[in-house]
Amino acid sequence: MxxxxxxxxxxxxxxxxxxxxxxxxxxxxxxxxxxxxxxxxxxxxxxxxxxxxxxxxxxxxxxxxxxxxxxxxxxxxxxxxxxxxxxxxxxxxxxxxxxxxxxxxxxxxxxxxxxxxxxxxxxxxxxxxxxxxxxxxxxxxxxxxxxxxxxxxxxxxxxxxxxxxxxxxxxGLLPLVLVIWMHFAVDATHVSDSGRQTTNSASTSKGRIADLFKTKALMHQTLALMVMTTVQIAGYFGMMNWLPTIMQANIGVSVSGSSAWMVTTILGMCLGMLVFGQLLDHFGPRLVYGVFLCCSAASVYCFTFAKTGPQLLIGGAILGFFVNGMFAGYGAMITRLYPYEVRTVANNTILNVGRAVGGFSSVIIGMILDSSGVPTVMLFLASLYVISFVFMMSLPNLKQARYIKHGQSASKASSVAVAPLAEI
The missing domain is CATH 1.20.1250.20 (MFS general substrate transporter like domains)
Structure with missing residues (x-):
């Protein structure tokens, strides 16, 4: 069933x-x-x-x-x-x-x-x-x-x-309407939680941040994923916060033109997320992240040479497709790489470290613009994705983190993709 x-x-x-x-x-x-x-x-x-x-x-x-x-x-x-x-x-x-x-x-x-x-x-x-x-x-x-x-x-x-x-x-109070609906429409005690039935309820490691760094291999995995999410956030902020300003100041694009660029870029992001999710389920994170990270580095650098309106719009859509298409995959990947006991704390800690550190990219980009110029900014952003690719390739568990195919039992697939904390 x-x-x-x-x-x-x-x-x-x-x-x-x-x-x-x-x-x-x-x-x-x-x-x-x-x-x-x-x-x-x-x-x-x-x-x-x-x-x-x-x-x-x-x-x-x-x-x-x-x-x-x-x-x-x-x-x-x-x-x-x-x-x-x-x-x-x-x-x-x-x-x-x-x-x-x-x-x-x-x-x-x-x-x-x-x-x-x-x-x-x-x-x-x-x-x-x-x-x-x-x-x-x-x-x-x-x-x-x-x-x-x-x-x-x-x-x-x-x-x-x-x-x-x-x-x-x-x-901002609007989400309270959703909370009211959840209170009456969803029985919180009977929401399915796969993995709970196989977890030892007496486990002392449930929900401990220290378990994300319990062994050298797990520490490397956690830190590498933090680097990847930091690059993800830094690239997004750099693209959405600075590129419209750069286009207005250096290429002569109007405010309405940069707004059109923003719309096409967001549409590219949505399409990228949709495609990325499909590919992730079929091929696993190692191959798909590898392709998207390499294409992100290339598309960011090539955007330097976009000068005309159509080039900017097409380039923005391609940027959005690759640069932010990857974002939605982190939740699925981290969920597969960590045991049930620390599933939530792993997702929250890794992503929010990326948010806190990656958020400083706007300051760094501003400093680069003051001292060097736009080409150096684009080279800096492109290099971030190369760094993320290197860290991603250093994660051995991604080789096994393929998603369950139809006909394969959940227990068998889980035993391949997610090792117990003591074994990572």
């Missing part, structure tokens, strides 16, 4: 986990669309404004670790609901901002919820979805995140002119 297709409670839990990912992206992007107004109205320096995003990233790292541990030790779906409540309420409370200190506090708390939500949502999906579909489901999760970003842009255009940036953040 295929419980994924027949269990209504699981289907509702899966839908909630996917939708929440779009809602947390919507909340995070509110800051991007209101930053300049916040700096002006609160009379902030650029450095003070920059710290708003940095503090949010630190909150994500803290929340990822804390809620990763809690979800691996207790009921994942109940913990998941609390992460959504936290980032929703904290985002809505930004409406009452009168000082920069208050805004820092609210963004840190919102970051705690967002950082915790991602890994818990991925673990809920992995507990429900058969392994041969996990890549595709992770891709859908990433695409919904992009939809959340687009929705944030639309709301910013409609609401901010009428109610100001504070009114925009008040709409």
């Amino acid at each position: 295929n419980t994924y297709e027949q269990n209504k409670n699981d289907r509702r839990a899966l839908v909630a986990a996917i939708i929440a990912s779009g809602m947390d992206d919507l909340n995070v992007m509110f800051l991007a669309f209101s930053m300049s107004t916040i700096i002006t109205q609160l009379n902030l320096t650029s450095a003070q404004g920059g710290w708003i995003g940095t503090i949010t990233n630190f909150g994500m790292l803290f929340g990822g670790v804390v809620f990763g541990v809690l979800a691996d030790r207790y009921n994942k779906f109940k913990v998941f609901k609390w992460t959504v409540i936290i980032f929703s309420v904290a985002t809505g409370l930004v409406f009452f901002t009168e000082s920069i200190g208050y805004l820092y506090l609210m963004r840190f708390i919102a970051g705690i919820g967002v950082g915790g939500e991602y890994g818990v949502a991925i673990s809920i999906m992995a507990g429900i979805v058969p392994q041969e579909r996990m890549g595709r489901i992770s891709s859908l999760n990433g695409i919904v995140g992009q939809v959340g970003s687009i929705t944030s842009a639309i709301l910013a255009g409609l609401i901010a002119p009428l109610f100001g940036w504070r009114g925009l953040f008040l709409f």
Whole structure:
């Protein structure tokens, strides 16, 4: 019996986990669309404004670790609901901002919820979805995140002119509607969680961060994946935060032209995620990540030579396809590389370290632009993907982390792809 297709409670839990990912992206992007107004109205320096995003990233790292541990030790779906409540309420409370200190506090708390939500949502999906579909489901999760970003842009255009940036953040309370629906529509105690039945309930290693570094091989795996996620975030921020500015300043592209570039790039991202998920399920992460990382390095460097409007649009779509198409695969890959006992804490810790460190790429790119110029920036970004490729190839477990095919038993495939903590 295929419980994924027949269990209504699981289907509702899966839908909630996917939708929440779009809602947390919507909340995070509110800051991007209101930053300049916040700096002006609160009379902030650029450095003070920059710290708003940095503090949010630190909150994500803290929340990822804390809620990763809690979800691996207790009921994942109940913990998941609390992460959504936290980032929703904290985002809505930004409406009452009168000082920069208050805004820092609210963004840190919102970051705690967002950082915790991602890994818990991925673990809920992995507990429900058969392994041969996990890549595709992770891709859908990433695409919904992009939809959340687009929705944030639309709301910013409609609401901010009428109610100001504070009114925009008040709409951050919308995910509470999802929480109310989850409370009445989903029985948290009966959401499927594959792996739980094979785990020793008396295990003392459940949900411990130390277990991500328990042996030399596991430490290498964890650190290598952190490097890969750092490159993923750094490349994304570099592409989305700086390339439109670079095009406007150095190529003479208008604001509307850079907006069109942004749209085609996001569409390329969504298509890339969709294709990546399909390939990941069929060929496993080593081959697919290898191809996408190499193509990312090449496409970023080649974008340096794009000068005309059509070249910029096509180049942006190709960039989005390869550079961010990979993002959705990390949840599926990390889930396969770590045992059930630390499934959530591994996802949250690895991704949020990448967010915290990779977020500094915007500062580094700004420094390179001041000292060298655009070609050096593009060479820097391209080299990041080469570094990620080297670390990815150093992970021996990726050779076995193929996903379950139809007709193969879950227990057999799991024994190949995921070794117990003591054996890694």
